Amino acid sequence: MTEALAPPPGSHRGVWEAVGVTTQADIFESHRPRLFGLAYRMLGSAEEAEDTVQDAFLRWSAADREDVERPGAWLAKVVTNLCLTRLTSARARREVYPGPWLPEPVVTSDGTLGPLESAEQRDAVSFALLVLLERLTPAERAVYVLREAFAYGHREIAEVLDLGEANCRQLYRRAVRRLAADDTRFQAEPERLAWLLESFLAAARDGDLAGLEKLLATDVTWWGDGGGKVSSARRPIEGREKVLRFLAGGFRGFLAHVGLTVEEVNGAAALVARDGDRVVGVVAIEVRDGLVARLRSVVNPDKLAFVERQLGRC
Structure with a gap:
């Protein structure tokens, strides 16, 4: 578990002034990174998380500072409830989303989503978990996060x-059960993941289908999120042979026109494709028994x- 959203000990103005935080904006900015991390985990969208945090700032600016005893708790409540409102409309949009829906990728090596020092912390922001969180009701998701x-x-x-409190405990148990029922999430040692990505990239570039075949699990699945704006498979591609045919076709052609690097995205190594300064794709993989499974x-x-703005600042 990571740090809680909490202010320094105490509550009123004197405490904040004692640690050098003297304005409403200062107080808010001291919490902004954690608020963004909360909103992103709730929404699976970095852009919407930024908008939510900005909405929270407007509410904070209009609040009577003397009435807010615990700024961290107050802000967490505001952000959570703003996310719950957004999730209601987001669920409707995602039901008619063209093709598979995937979360927005976020570079995590710069601490944008907080410290990710353990496998559990990295898994908590993975594509795999964020996709699973879509199965929860908004209230279940809020309690779980x-x-x-x-x-x-x-x-x-x-x-x-x-x-x-009893209702929250029930929501949490229900969320844990629903997530635990899915047995398709896998973890790999970072070194193995990085090696697989490099090997996968080299084989795909060279058109080495035999080499690719050795890297893929027999039941490997490819999900592509083009949002109806970029050509991408509208359905998951399932099975080694079908994925190999896809890689031998359009994906290899795509690789011929972009530059690729390995970056830490959502807590794990991933491929980032660039056309000049423009990011045109992110590919994350999951590993099972030493092979690429997802x-x-x-x-x-x-x-x-x-993610393009993040990498542009590097």
């Missing part, structure tokens, strides 16, 4: 959501704007 990612107790979660490719340009 606050509990697992920010170490909130059930009493604190109840205060954030204006629900009973590939998730985001080529929807709307979902690449945030």
Whole structure:
């Protein structure tokens, strides 16, 4: 579990001034990274997370500072409830989304989503988990994120959501059961993942189908998210032979026109494709028994704007 969204000990103006935080903007900025991490985990969208945090800032600016005893808790409640409102409309949009929906990729080596020092912390922001979180109701997702990612107790979660503590415990148990029922999430040692990515890239560039075949599990699946704006498979491609045919065709042609690097995206090594300064794709893989079992490719340009800005600052 990662750090909780909490202010320094105490509550009122004197405490914040004692640590050098003297304006409303200063207080908010001290919480912004954690608020962004909360919103992203709730929404799976970096752009929407940024908008949500900005909306929270406007509410914070209009609030009576003397009435806010615990700024961190107050802001977490505002952001969570803004996310719950957004999730209601997001679920409707994703039901008619053209092709597979995948989260917006985020470079995590710069600490954008907080410290990811353990396998559990990295898994908590992985594409695989964020896709699974879409199966939860908004309330289940909020309880799960606050509990697992920010170490909130059930009493604190109840205060954030204006629900009973027993109800929050039930929502959390239900979320854990629903996520545990999926057995398709895999983890690999970072060194093995990096080696597979490099080997996969080299074989794909060279058209080495025999080499690619050795890297792929027999039941490998490819998901492509083009959002209806860029050509991409509208359905998951399942099975080694079908994935190999896809890689031998359009994907190899795509590789011929872009530059590729390996970056840490959503807590794990991933391929990032650039056309000049423009990011045109991110491919994340999951490994099972030493082989590539899942590939998730985001080529929807709307979902690449945030990661492009991140890499442009590097």
